[in-house]
Each structure stands twice: as C-alpha cells, then as structure tokens.
Amino acid sequence: MSRAALVTLAALLLGSCAPPPPRERPDLVAALGDLEMVRERGVLRVLVPALREKSLPRQGHPATEDREMARVFAARLGVRAEFISVDSRTDLLTLLEQGYGDIVTAQLTVTAGRQKRVRFTRPTASVSEWLVGRRGAVSLPRSVVDLDYREIHVRPSSAFAETIKNLARQTGIDVRIVPVDEELDTETIAYEVSQGRRPLTVVDDNLLTSIESYNEDIERLFVLAEGRQLAWAVHQDAENLGSAANSFIIEHYLTGHRREDHSTGDLGVIRERGSLRVLTLNNPVNYFLYRGRMKGFDYEVSKMAAVRLGVRLEMVVPPRRDLIFDWLLEGRADLIASTLSVTPERQETLAFSRPYLFIQEMVVQSANAAAPISDVSELEGRQIHAWASSSHYETLVKLRDAGGGFEIVPVPEDMEFEEILDRVASGEFSLGVVDSHILSAELAFRDDVTIAFALEYPPPPPEDQHTVLARDKAVAFAVRPGNIELRAFLDDFVRDIRGTLEYNDARRRYFEDNRGLDRVKERRAAVSGRLSPYDELFKLYSKRYDLDWRLMAAQAYQESRFDPRAESWAGAVGLFQLLPSTAHELGSSDPRDPESSIHGGIKYMYLLLERQDERIPLKHRLRFALAAYNAGWGHVADARRLAAEKGWDQNKWFGHTEKAMLLLRDPRYYRRARHGYVRGFEPVNYVSQIQNTYDHYVTLVRP
Template sequence: MRTGIFILICLGFTLLAGCDKEPEVGEVVSTFENYQETGDLPALKERGFVRLLAPRFDEPSGLPRDGIPASEYQQQAEEFVEHLGLEPRWVYADNFGELSALINQGMADIIITNYSVTKERQKSLAFSTPVNAVQERLVVPRALADLPLTEIGEVTLSVPEGSAYQETATKLAKRHDNISLEVLESNVSDEELVNGVANGELAASIVDSNMLDALLEEDGEAVAGPVANRKRRIAWAVRPDSSELLDQINQYITSERVITSVDSEEERDWAEIREKGVLRVITSNNPASYFMWRGELMGFDYDLIKDFAKQHRLRVRVVVHDTPSSMFAALEAGEGDVIAASMTVTAERERAGWSFSERYLEVNEQLIGEAGDTPLETVEELAGRTVAVNPETAYYDTLKALQEAGGSFEILEVENASTEMLIDGVASGDYDLTMADSHLAAMESTYRDDIAVLFQFEPAKEIAWVTREPQQALREQLNRYIKRGYRGLFYNVTYNRYFKEKKTIATHEAYRVEAGRDISPYDELVRGESLKYGLDWRLITSQMYQESRFNPNARSFAGAQGLLQVMPRTGRQFGYSNLTNPKNGVEAGLAYIDWLEQRFPARLDLAEKLYFTLAAYNAGHGHVEDARRLAQRLGKDPDKWFGHVEEAMLLLSKPQYARQARYGYVRGSEPVKYVREIKNRYLGYVAALGEQEQSQL
C-alpha cells in the first residue's frame, strides 16, 4: 500500500503550474482563430486585424535592472496597430527559429521581440527603422575575464542556428585563428547559453548586452568578455512585399520616438526627456517599489510612475539600486531622471540639495511587535526595549532623535536589512521590535497575522519622488500628475492592490473529504483534463483549492483568474480566454503546468520535478531557478526541494541575496508554504480516496 501511495505521489507531483495577465473578471475575450494572409496593409485593413508575432512567453530572462522592459515593445506595437484603426492580435511561436517562416507563410504580420537585423534574415524579411541598438558580447568563464580576443586562447563559440550570434561568430572565426564555431539548435535561449558557460558545458558564447545585464550574476562563473559586435540593430520585421505596412511602421517609429536607446549618464530636464521619449526611473527591487511576480513587473512606485509616463507617451527605463545612498548617487551622476522608490522627505535630505515632488503618499512611522504584544500608550514605554532598524533608513533618524531627547531604549543596527526582513525577524522572535512606515506594515498584514502595530508616531511623513534641484520643469510635470491623480480612481485601485487586499484567497469551507464523496464540484472536469497530461487529478484538485477555494470567479491581487488562477496573458498564449469559465480555466492551467514542468531538467526525480513545478506555478520559473542556483552555492542539493532549494528560496527575500539573483526579490515564504500545503492536502486526498481511486488506475 505504501508503495502504491508513493507511486501516486510521484505521478501526481509531476504536473502543475499556471499564471499571467489582464481583462476584468468574467470579461469574454474572443478566442482568435488564425488564418493565412500574405497581403500588404490593404488586405490587413480588409480583415480588420494586424497579427503581432513573438516567441511564446517572450518574457525577460531576469528582472530588468537597467533598461526598458520587453513588455514596452509589445505595448508600443499594440498602440501602432490601434493607430491604424485596426485590432491587434497576438500569435506565438515556440522559438525564435520559427518567426521568419510564420511571417512568410502568412500566419502573422509583424515580428515584435528583441529581434536582431542580420544579413541572412534580410534575405527573407523587411526590417523597420531600428528601435534599439545593442552590443553583442562574448560570454566567457571568469578565468578569461578582461582578456582581449587575441589572448583568450583556443576557444569554441557555441551559438544557436539562424541567430544573429551565428552571423557574428562566423565572422570572428574567419578573422581569428584561435576561434572556432559550434552551431546549436535554434531554440537555445540566451539564458541557456549563459548557464552553459557558467557550468562548463560551453566554452564560450555570444549574447546581446541588454540581455547580459539581467543574466549575469555578480559572483557567477560566466562573465562578459570582449565586444563581438559594437552595434547590432533591433527592429520590427514584416514580409518583404509589405511595403505599405513597413512605411506606416517607420513613420510611427519616427513620430512616436519608439527608439529605446538613451545615453546611460546624462543630466536631463523635461525637454530632453520628451525629445528622447524615455523616462529613466531609479528605483529599488522590493515589494513596495518594483519586483517581478509570475513574470509580471509590479510595484506601487513602478505602477504610478509608469502611469505618469504613459500619459506623456514616454517609455520607462528602469535603473535599479539597492540603497537610498546608491540611488541618490545614481541621480547625481545622471544615470536616471527621477527616483521613484517610496522615498521619505526629510530635512536632512533637503539640506543635502535634493528636490522632492509633491507627496504622493502620507505615512506614519510605526513600531512593530509580535501579535499579542501590549501596545504602547506613550513613547516613554519604550524604555528597556530594543528596536532593530537599517541605519540607512529614515527610521534610524527618528530613533536617534528620540534617544538624544532622553529615550532609554536600544537601537540595533542591522545593515542592508529590508523592512520585510526585519518584520519577519520580529515575528520569529529574532528581534524585539522594529519600525515600518504604515503602508509597508499594512502590506505585510495582507500576507500575515503574526505581527501587530504597537505605537504610531505623529505627525505623518510624506513620500515623494526625488529630482535634482535644476530639474524644475520635470518637477512641475510630476507635481501636476500627483495633484490631478492623488486619491483618484487609478491611485486608489493601485494603492488597495498592494497595501489593503489580502494576497491569499479567503477560506470558504473546510471541504472534508470522505470516501465516496466528491472533493469539489469540478471533479469530473479535472479528471478528464488531467488524464490528457498523465496527471493525478487529486493533485490538480489540491492545487485548485489552494488557488481559488473552488471559486471560479476568484481573482488575485496580481490579476490571476479562475479555478487555477491563470493570468489572462498566459491563457491567451495557450489559446484560452474567459478564464472564469471553469472549463477554460482548468484547461489553460493544465496546459501551463505541462509547459512549466518541461522547463526543468529531465534528469530530476519525478516527485522533485513536481515540487519545482508547483513552486514555479506560484512564484514564476525564474525565481525557482534563482533558488536552485543559490542552493548550489550554499552547498545544498539544487535538485531537491524540501530542506534544500526551499531554504534557498526563503533567502531570496533578503537584499544581499536578491541583488545577486537574476530575477531579484521574491517573497520566498509564499512558494515554500504553497508547495508544502498542496502536498499535504494531496496526501489527505490519497488517504481518503486511495482504495476507490486505485481501482480506476
């Protein structure tokens, strides 16, 4: 019997995942039935659509830390189609190698992705005015760092077939006797190239510089080597005979300043920003400002500044720094135009010469203790207590002022600690007390119930965007936006999303499971769909309960919908819409689970692969791979979840680990809890229904 249950666990734990983006709950988005069309713009106008082509899950290979997110390309393309008075429709290819063929077969109309212009591609495609220009750089082992091409010794460059990298590598091999070429399959990604060099499977490769910014790890074994191509153009592509469409694209790119390259260091005010069409935003990778969750870029500060930019038809380029001091230094050096990172207005910062916008948030500093701790009536009751804070924050200034006024409490300085990390330390008993701004304390309370606000400081403090003093025109535009939108509909919806809405689906009922009783109202649906992928339907049902409590109309704070909480963008990429329809939601979720499971190495134990798939369903595949890499660095087994990768996942909420991870910060406790609870519930289902189910297997 134990052996049978173990097999069921292994079978069940090999299929899970699903999530991604927009329409309102219950909104029907017509499933797009593709067709073959090779005509130019008049033919497209007759049909009413322009089909935009990208690789399936064309998401960043890491958290964008310096550059314009890839989603901006896609948004700009949709706006172009709407500018023509037509409807955009997305078509997805399995890999880059299929893009050209699909366009010329008439299955799509414009390629929209990080697509390089090459001589080979120009034989079968027509390219637009460039929207970006990047360098191609060698990726080499750390031992070869800083060496020029002529001194790196005999080296083989491994590059995907049909890629721009192959064209560059071929030229290098002809010019340098020490360089040879290995052609890989066309679907090998930039991330796989970097990983191959890092683990020694590849001697060297070539990757675009804008991709390397996200892919290279601070202490990783793969590093950026010599420049292989100083200027590689990125552009949109159409069929060679689509001259009218191409002409409209080029006019739009020029008039709307779609070009995304901008000098990395330049002190600019509003006129220069408008001319370039790009707003460079300095921010921090944390749960209040900017982070990635299930492939989506999120954050209260990011959403607000992005809305400001959208209203002025600007694109947002993010510049990520970890500490207030490094953000101020970056602004002073001209790396960015504005700091949007929940920055508190203080007299000290104003005396240092920084100019703040109007406040877009008013917060009170609060003392945070364990749930059940006695609230403080006055600040004098702090006597004998210890407050843990990061000395770089405004909280530290508040506490030092209180001490100088006679307060008899201790300040514990915790370098590089985030507010979340300190609150977690209080909840676990590592620290006595900490401080947090009221909106951050409120956000933590949407995830947990083991902390309490013990005291609130008055008066309220202001949170604002930061500019250099000479940027008067930019400040005027920021202030105008804040005055117009503060506490308006968009602001309130965004604020509630991050700081008020619970981040977990509320429990409806216990759903006790007994032999002979259905687990959920959707058992038959889940049975049939799970069979298509060889999955144990009880595992999927356990995951469904975790996601939605069997409520098909459930929606998460991030926008996921339906029984399996699939993001609408993910649903569309698998051909599903109206995800609150139980059948659509389940089918889309299972398709995504299968896709995610295949992204993990085939060598993994079946049960372990399922644990990783579950974690990826919850937090995103990239964060799980970050945790696996971190586990290996810590001497743990990257191929085992419990006791190994799950422990590394917990560390990725800490700044010192998040800043080295490709995908940055993640609230690691969420996927850890998610996997454990689904597994335990699944085992309960197996125990209750095992004998009955075994007769069906």
C-alpha cells in the first residue's frame, strides 16, 4: 500500500473515532494528525475567532498580523491556509482537541490549564494585561486597592478572568467578575466600556495600542499582570507541526528587520541602517551556501562593497527572478547584483553603475542534437527557450521581429540555468540561452551541451564582412534612479576594484578555475537542503528544545566552523565549544563527540533562554541568550543594568544593551559592575555574526 493511501486510511480511521461536528458547523470534518497529514492534505486548517462585523483592517492589529503570519507559515509548509471562523472562543481549543482544525492562531494566553489540553508554540508576543475604563468617567480605579467592590466585565473562559481571581485571592479585595458572552471579542467589550455601557474590562497591551489609534474614549488605568505569553496552539500529539511552527516563529521575529524595512533612501540611509541590502539569485554563480559558508561571485563583490561602506551585508533572494526589479523599486533592497546585463529597456526604469563584468549571451544545444546549428539564420522554424524577464528574451524578440521565423518559449521564472541546461541536454528543450560566464563554468565539468552561437542584435553581417563574433554585454549593479549618491559610490567602487587581486581572485575561482564547481553544485544548500554534515542532529535536538535548527547551526558555525575537533585557547572544545566543566553540568559525556556537543550546546541555549524575564519579547531573549552563551550571564546582566542607567532600552540587544556591553571594557564602568571587566566587543561581534549567518541560512534553506 502506498504512503498516500496509508495516510488517507489513517485519517478515515481517526475521523471515524472523532465526535461529530457541532450542529451549527456541519461543514467541519475531524482529522487528527501531524505535519505529514497536513502536507498530504495540502491544507493547513487554521482555527480563528469569527469577526463580529466587517471592519477596516488596521496595520498592527494583532488579529490581522496573526492571520498574515498563518498564511505565510502555511506557504512555508507548501500548503494553503484555510481559515475556520469560530463564533465562541471557548470552542477554539475544543475543536482543536477533536481534530476539526490543525492550529489555533488567536492571541491565546498560555495558562497552566490550557497547557494540559494543547501544545503551545514559542510565544508570538509577551504582553501586559491592562485594566481600562471610559475616559473621564467618575471615580475610576487607579490601583488594585481601588477595585474593592468593583465589577470587571470579561469572558469567563479568558485568561483575564483567571488573572482577576488570582489577584483577589492574593490581595483579599472583593472584586466581582461579570461574565460576558463568549461570542464577544475583547475589542467589542472595550468599545462598550468606552461608551459607558460597561464599567471596566481588561485588554492586552498589544491590542490596546491598536484600539487607541482610533478610539480616544478608552483609558488605560493600571497593569493587572505583566509578562503574559501569547502563542499559537496545536494538538498535544502534533509534535512535528508544533516544531515547524516554533522554527517559523523564531525566524519571523529574528528576521523581522529585513521584512519590515522597505526604505528607498540613498547612501545616508544605508549608513544609518548599518546594512547594505542586495538583491540576487540563488545559484552556483551568484549566491549560495557551501558547507555553511556564503559563496558566489556576486556575493563576494557585494561583500567588498559592504566592507568599503563599513556596513553589514544582507542578501535578499526573491522566489522568482522576475520579481527582482519590482522588489528593488518597492524598497526591499538597495541594489541588484545578479550579473545583470545593462539593456536599453532596463535603463528606462533602473539606473546602472559602471560595469564590473562583460559577458555574451550564448545559444546552447544538446551535444547529441540531430541537426545542430551554428548561426542565427538557422533558427528558422525552431523553438528557443528563455526567461521572459531576461535580457536574452529581449534580444530574441528583436531578432524575431526583424524577420526571424522562430518561436520563443518562456521558461518558468523559478527555473535556474542548471535545469535549462539539463533540459537542453536531454532534448526536452531544443535550444536555450545562457550567459557566457555561467556557461564557461558549466562546460568545465559537463559535455552534454555545446555552444551553437552568440546572440547579437542587430545580427552580424556575413562572415567575410565582420570582425567580432558578438558584442559583449555590460554587467553592472542596478539601483533606483533617485539614489544618485549610491550610484556614484558604486561607480567609484567598481573603478577601484577592477584589476585588484581580490576581484581577480574571485573571478578566477568562479569562471576560470572551476574544478570544484561540480562538488559545490552537489552540496550547495539550495539543492541539497543541507548546511552541514550534522543537520539531522541540529534538527533532532532543536525540536526537543523548541528552537530553530538553522539558528543553532549558525551558532555552531560561529563557534567551530562545524569542526568537531576545534579547541579554543580557554579549553572549550567541540562543535559548540563547551568547556569540559560546563559539558559535565549539562550531562554531555564527551563534548568532542558531535552529537554530545550539539545536545549540550542546544540544551545550554535553552536554559539561558528560559531563565530570562518573560516580559522581554522572544527575539530579544534569543539575542541575550546568545550573548550570555559567549560572555556569561553575569556580564549580560551587568550590561542590561548599565543600559538602563544610560537611558537605553535594557530589554533590547541591538542598538541598546550591546552599546552598554562595549562600555564594560572601560574602567569607569567595569569597576562598579558586579561581574567586572569583559571584552565587550566579543559578545557584540558574536551576536551580530550569528544573526547575519542566520539571515543567510533562512534565505536559502527552509526549516
């Protein structure tokens, strides 16, 4: 019996044991299962509270953000998100338990009671619960003692009711909970309070911020509870789906700086941001991962530019090559570096730098072609395949319109040149077009395709009248036309690097001495999905401790470059560079053994993460945990205290606590720090490098 048939049979058997759907929801079908069943079904069933009325979606509204996150999560899984609206919030977890949905994304507060029923993910938010009333109302309570003999209106099933009961038990105040219809959402209850229909209620601060943007009649009174964790929920037995959701949530928040920045500013904005965002493509020439390291000709040239600017490099890879121009104009990146040819058509919307490479567009055919061709005139009646977004296509259209009787067949925009060459070699594509620098690299280790001729428009004159086979095409950086300063910087940069040892070495390695390119192609992450020889161990123990395996791989790479024999001057050893004493405390029998080291390192990261104040958002806790792994928790605590003294945000790492960490090298500061001197640049560089590596890993490798 096939795997698909077994999954279907399991679903039927499980469904037959499940309770019937609620009478008001005969459309629902029960199917208990894990990630494998979701992928087999092709749909992620997302349970969400029903919207009470049509309303204007507001940026920053938690419900809107959670739905969008769920859509992206489903897409990452390779399935479609199907939202199942539930009228009563009390039914959300019940329907999940019974198998009528796969996941709940409803700003659920994690409570001990709920944890007995479902499996929660890593938090999507850490919030404070605020008591609110109508602005200007008489005798509004301003502290807990003022709540004696007051009424607070909340849903009985909500975490707010639990908070109020705990508060009354701890303080002895006589506060009354007035139950609200379970079908009313918090925003509606808050609105009724603002209109004087109810006296008081409780709202999470992330939702309250959204409400305050349009309702001036609601007033914050005081905080009832801090550090409440909001999370998604899956069935207790859906371990793999929960693990996939954890990886996605960590990625979502740790890389949010890339997703949220759509700035179109010039060079000054790039310097202020501290990063150069470069659009490129993932292939063995432009940009790829090899044994955990970033590689590629355009990556290396872009890295040179970022170093000259004194900023960090961020590579941005769209899912299809035809999006690369729109993404630049939308502000998702600062420039394009993907061996992009300069054409008149492209110059209508983009500005190009001085060329840093010259290429030709080569028509290729199978080495076993029955009727090989060697001239453009022989294209008559033939089909030739090319990306519609490419300069190849533009050249072919001009040749065809000038009288060439051939057919241009667009290839999918997410197909890479390797597959085009494979299909030409097999005869599936009769002809294709590939740039000369790429073809040169490919022909070093394959002989199943040959060059037919170089494309040129206007076509060359008869052979006895022309002296060049084809006009070289310029390859340059592309920027937005208004970014004049960036373009000038790139012009100067290209002028200075061309002919240098560093540039020539990169060109030689990728286009001339490419003996190792076949191994790179086999092992690069986009093809193999692997970052290291230890990926399965990273996945196993990251899943156990609810972490993203790619983040743990990035940390191990920073620690040891994936070398299990690595040993530091301080005696730390193995992939995660554990001190023998630390390894012993963690139960790691041999830190030189890859599995033992990976288990110990990830467990240590988990412990550092869990010891922190839950009021700190997850992404900042992760960065503090990384800093503590490198420098020790005591030094991180000192840096957070110093950050608060300086007026910086002690709950954020980048731009705040990291600045304080650097000051702890100075006697004026470390002499009054509890844990004394620390080489602050080391944890600062450590966190930054891991964040940068992780950004690259999530760009190219799915969880």
